[in-house]
Amino acid sequence: MALDAPVERRDEVQIAMGNGNGVAPSQPSRPAGRPTAAAAAAPYADRRLRLNPNADHKPEDYSDVRGEYAPAVYSALERHLPPSLIDADRDVKLHFMRDILARYWPQGERNKVQRHREYRQRILHLYKPLHEELYNMHPSVFFLPTFLEAVRSNTEECFRSIMTEPIPGVYSFAMLQPTFCEMLLEEVENFEKWVHAMKFKIMRPNTMNKYGAVLDDFGLEAMLNQFMEQFIAPISKVLYPEVGGGTLDSHHAFIVEYGKDRDVELGFHVDDSEVTLNVCLGKQFFGGELYFRGIRCENHVNSETQHEEMYDYTHIPGWAVLHHGRHRHGARATSSGLRINLLLWCRSSVFREMKKYQKDFPSWCGECQREKRERQSQCVKATKMAFLRGSGGAAI
Numbered sequence: 001m002a003l004d005a006p007v008e009r010r011d012e013v014q015i016a017m018g019n020g021n022g023v024a025p026s027q028p029s030r031p032a033g034r035p036t037a038a039a040a041a042a043p044y045a046d047r048r049l050r051l052n053p054n055a056d057h058k059p060e061d062y063s064d065v066r067g068e069y070a071p072a073v074y075s076a077l078e079r080h081l082p083p084s085l086i087d088a089d090r091d092v093k094l095h096f097m098r099d100i101l102a103r104y105w106p107q108g109e110r111n112k113v114q115r116h117r118e119y120r121q122r123i124l125h126l127y128k129p130l131h132e133e134l135y136n137m138h139p140s141v142f143f144l145p146t147f148l149e150a151v152r153s154n155t156e157e158c159f160r161s162i163m164t165e166p167i168p169g170v171y172s173f174a175m176l177q178p179t180f181c182e183m184l185l186e187e188v189e190n191f192e193k194w195v196h197a198m199k200f201k202i203m204r205p206n207t208m209n210k211y212g213a214v215l216d217d218f219g220l221e222a223m224l225n226q227f228m229e230q231f232i233a234p235i236s237k238v239l240y241p242e243v244g245g246g247t248l249d250s251h252h253a254f255i256v257e258y259g260k261d262r263d264v265e266l267g268f269h270v271d272d273s274e275v276t277l278n279v280c281l282g283k284q285f286f287g288g289e290l291y292f293r294g295i296r297c298e299n300h301v302n303s304e305t306q307h308e309e310m311y312d313y314t315h316i317p318g319w320a321v322l323h324h325g326r327h328r329h330g331a332r333a334t335s336s337g338l339r340i341n342l343l344l345w346c347r348s349s350v351f352r353e354m355k356k357y358q359k360d361f362p363s364w365c366g367e368c369q370r371e372k373r374e375r376q377s378q379c380v381k382a383t384k385m386a387f388l389r390g391s392g393g394a395a396i
């Protein structure tokens with residue numbers, strides 16, 4: 001791709017992926033109900049699940065079934081079985097459902113999730129938190145009163161009253177209490193010291209960082225889930241409805257660290273999220289600006305940047321930037337000091353599932369919009385020409 005400014009030249013926009021964050025894959029290798037050759041040979045494999053559950057059917061008891069899926073998954077899925085199968089033997093139904101689930105979530109992925117689960121368990125068992133109060137949600141300790149008031153009011157007008165929107169889709173606002181930032185920085189430092197002392201090998205936040213830590217891995221997952229559900233989802237529901245902002249249901253939360261002996265800059269990329277919250281926690285630094293270059297769908301991720309899409313944001317401790325996950329961005333070099341940011345990649349499984357069946361262009365992609373405008377303008381020109389020719393060239 002050719003980007004406008006040489007400093008951002010990269011071969012391709014990268015898609016930053018979370019490392020083993022324990023989330024079931026959003027893109028199954030094959031949609032359920034479309035069998036592989038091997039599966040097609042199995043009995044019932046040609047039968048499709050019902051789109052709507054049979055509410056009158058009473059599912060079997062699967063409480064004795066062990067494995068990755070909770071018994072409730074089988075009971076719920078049973079209501080979707082095709083009519084010819086719904087009254088079959090329990091074992092036949094279980095076999096059929098296991099086959100579907102295995103195709104939706106392949107063995108390799110399941111093993112990865114299992115290994116990650118064990119990794120987390122080991123940390124949770126051994127790591128002693130420094131600030132216990134961080135592990136439960138305390139809104140008035142964590143957030144600034146202005147932010148809390150806006151969330152409590154829960155109206156678009158109130159959200160916008162505390163924010164600036166320097167370019168469409170990027171919002172910045174004062175969010176975190178300085179004491180919360182300090183405590184979180186100390187907790188991360190404490191965790192890293194512990195990791196070092198234990199000679200523990202930790203997983204980094206994503207494919208693009210060599211430093212930093214995943215907060216969900218050392219006990220902060222439940223608190224950060226509340227953080228997303230209670231304090232980000234109400235906002236994203238209003239500001240990002242077109243990308244599932246109202247149906248956020250999982251997250252990947254981590255810390256990135258830039259400066260001397262840390263990562264220096266971050267390449268041009270899009271996040272593996274629907275909505276990203278990026279908050280600077282400190283400490284003191286120069287540089288590290290976040291540059292934005294337009295929102296793009298998969299088909300246009302490497303298309304050119306328009307002038308009006310270019311924007312550089314300077315981080316301020318305690319301040320948040322909220323943006324669309326597919327808003328192309330990168331971070332310039334942190335030239336001195338230490339910059340530590342909290343990242344919350346918020347995801348919507350509903351949006352990801354719906355996207356697979358979407359045929360028309362996504363309304364949120366800057367390049368799709370530009371192409372549409374271009375087509376419309378060509379169409380208007382052609383109509384005008386035809387009209388002029390028809391009216392013998394008289395001025396209109």
Ligand SMILES: O=C(O)CCC(=O)C(=O)O
Nearest residue numbers: 016266271290331341343
């Ligand atoms: O360094 C930053 O502020 C940006 C981090 C970021 O974009 C990411 O981790 O996805």
Ligand SMILES: [Fe+2]
Nearest residue numbers: 016270271329
């Ligand atoms: Fe990012």
